[in-house]
Amino acid sequence: MVTDGHLPVMAGEVVEILAPTPGSRHIDATVGGGGHTERILEASSPDGRVLGLDADPAAIERARARLARFGERVVLRQGNFRELGRIAPEAGFGAVEGCLFDLGLSSDQLADRSRGFGIRTGGPLDLRFDPSRGRPAAALLAELRPQELRTLLRRYGEEPFADRIARAIVERRATAPIERAEDLAGLVEAVVPGPLRGRRRIHPATRVFQALRIAVNDELEALREGLLAAVELLRPGGRLVVLSYHSLEDRIVKRFIAAERRGCTCPPEAPVCVCGRRPRLRPLTRRPLRPGAVEVLTNPRARSARLRAAERLAA
Numbered sequence: 176m177v178t179d180g181h182l183p184v185m186a187g188e189v190v191e192i193l194a195p196t197p198g199s200r201h202i203d204a205t206v207g208g209g210g211h212t213e214r215i216l217e218a219s220s221p222d223g224r225v226l227g228l229d230a231d232p233a234a235i236e237r238a239r240a241r242l243a244r245f246g247e248r249v250v251l252r253q254g255n256f257r258e259l260g261r262i263a264p265e266a267g268f269g270a271v272e273g274c275l276f277d278l279g280l281s282s283d284q285l286a287d288r289s290r291g292f293g294i295r296t297g298g299p300l301d302l303r304f305d306p307s308r309g310r311p312a313a314a315l316l317a318e319l320r321p322q323e324l325r326t327l328l329r330r331y332g333e334e335p336f337a338d339r340i341a342r343a344i345v346e347r348r349a350t351a352p353i354e355r356a357e358d359l360a361g362l363v364e365a366v367v368p369g370p371l372r373g374r375r376r377i378h379p380a381t382r383v384f385q386a387l388r389i390a391v392n393d394e395l396e397a398l399r400e401g402l403l404a405a406v407e408l409l410r411p412g413g414r415l416v417v418l419s420y421h422s423l424e425d426r427i428v429k430r431f432i433a434a435e436r437r438g439c440t441c442p443p444e445a446p447v448c449v450c451g452r453r454p455r456l457r458p459l460t461r462r463p464l465r466p467g468a469v470e471v472l473t474n475p476r477a478r479s480a481r482l483r484a485a486e487r488l489a490a
Contacts, residue, residue, distance in 0.1 A: 181241075181282055182474040183210030184418055185466050185482055192459060192484045193273040193414050195219035201273040202263060202408065203227045204256040204401060207281040209238035215275075216245045224248050226268040230255040230304035230392070237283060255305070256401035263408055274405040277418040278398070279480065291356030292388070294378045300356050302388045312387040313354045321345050331395075331423065332386030336367050340383060359383065385421060395427060402431050406455055409487035415456070416484045425463065425481050432458050432485045456485040 183189070189211055195201060195218040203212045206227030215225050227242070227249060229235050235253045242249045254262050256276065263269060280292055288298035290306065302312040319327065321341050328337035343366045344353065353359050363380035389395060405415055415432075419425040434440075438454035463481035471478045 181208030181210050181237075182477075183208070183214065184277065184279065184474065184477045184480045185464070185470070186211060186214050188464055188482055189275060189416055189418070190214050190218050192416050192482075193275065195223050195273065197222055199223045199272040200268055200270075201225045201275070202259070202268055202271050202405070203275050203277075204259060204405065205229060205275075205277045206238045206251065207231075207234050207277060208283055209241040211275055211277060212238065212242060212249060213245075215273075216242070216248055222248065224250070224268075226263060226266050226271075227251045228254055228256055228259065228262060231284065232305065232307075233287070234281065234283070253305075255397055257397040257404070259401055260404035260407060263404075269408065270410050271408050271413060272410060273414045273416070274409060275416045275418075276398075276401065276405070278394075278424050279418065279420045279476070282476070292384075294356060294360045294380050294384055297355060297357035297360075300354055300359055300387075302384070302391045304392050309391060309393075312391050313352065315387060315390060316344055316353045316359070317348060327390055328383060328386050330386070331389040332382035333422065334382040334386060339366050356384075389423070395423060398424060398427055399431065402428070406435060406487065411487055411489040413487040414459070414484060415487070416482065419463075419481050419483070420479045425483070428483050429463075432456055432483060435485070453488075455488055457488055459484040459486055 193201060195215050197219055199219050201215050203225055206212055206229045212225050212227050227238055232253050235251050239251055250266050252262050252266055285293040286296055288296055290301040291298040300313040303309055324341035324344060325337045328334040328340060340363055343362055347353055347362055360380040363383050367379040417428045419428055435456035436454055436458055438452045439448045440450045440452055441448050460483050463483050466477040466480050
């Protein structure tokens with residue numbers, strides 16, 4: 176097994192729930208460094224196949240190198256998982272036994288100095304997964320009005336100091352544009368109070384970078400669309416597994432699974448169901464699974480991971 180520094184989060188739990196078998200077909204909707212896909216291909220030997228998607232073209236190239244030994248058993252496509260409903264059938268994965276979403280940033284992305292994902296790594300303040308689409312985060316900081324900045328930081332970063340940070344950004348950009356990750360990180364660090372004594376310190380700009388990244392990539396709406404497409408592609412008995420890393424993502428996944436478990440969307444006061452929607456998912460995790468202490472020790476970036484899973488019901 177290749178271990179090039181990329182450690183797939185909760186890989187054992189993911190493979191156990193997906194339960195790949197020879198001949199099965201799976202989708203890794205966020206192939207990243209290819210670690211989860213590698214485990215799925217190994218477990219489904221000799222002829223299981225995986226479609227790996229990623230919006231980041233650099234991730235596709237890294238996965239291609241890592242997974243080359245599997246030959247035609249792995250199919251890689253660049254694209255956002257919101258396009259899953261189109262890409263999967265075109266690639267021969269119109270019906271699958273499992274679909275995985277790992278919503279975290281990869282170690283390679285955090286170390287990439289060309290797009291500014293890593294707060295301490297620095298680089299141009301871009302934050303786009305696909306540099307050919309949309310507008311960079313620096314453009315948002317330059318153009319949003321103060322109230323829009325505050326709203327963005329609260330909605331997508333759940334940032335308690337949104338007002339203070341928005342004011343500081345507006346004051347700074349009046350004299351010089353904020354174009355680099357290290358400039359934004361330093362600005363936030365200067366205006367946000369330090370952690371209370373005894374609290375684990377994360378960088379004070381973490382929520383700000385999260386909010387900008389979500390906005391630039393339209394991540395939350397893309398997640399809703401991707402989950403819906405995944406359910407359409409799953410065969411009866413197929414498994415959906417999602418790894419999320421902050422409460423906004425996890426809330427969407429939790430509510431999506433609950434809605435698909437319920438099926439009917441009629442108001443409670445309706446005497447009979449008229450919408451005709453049937454339940455399509457059976458939850459497999461009552462509460463989200465969390466990584467064990469040993470994994471967190473060896474891979475600290477896994478510490479915030481939450482895994483939720485569900486099984487496709489018969490149509």
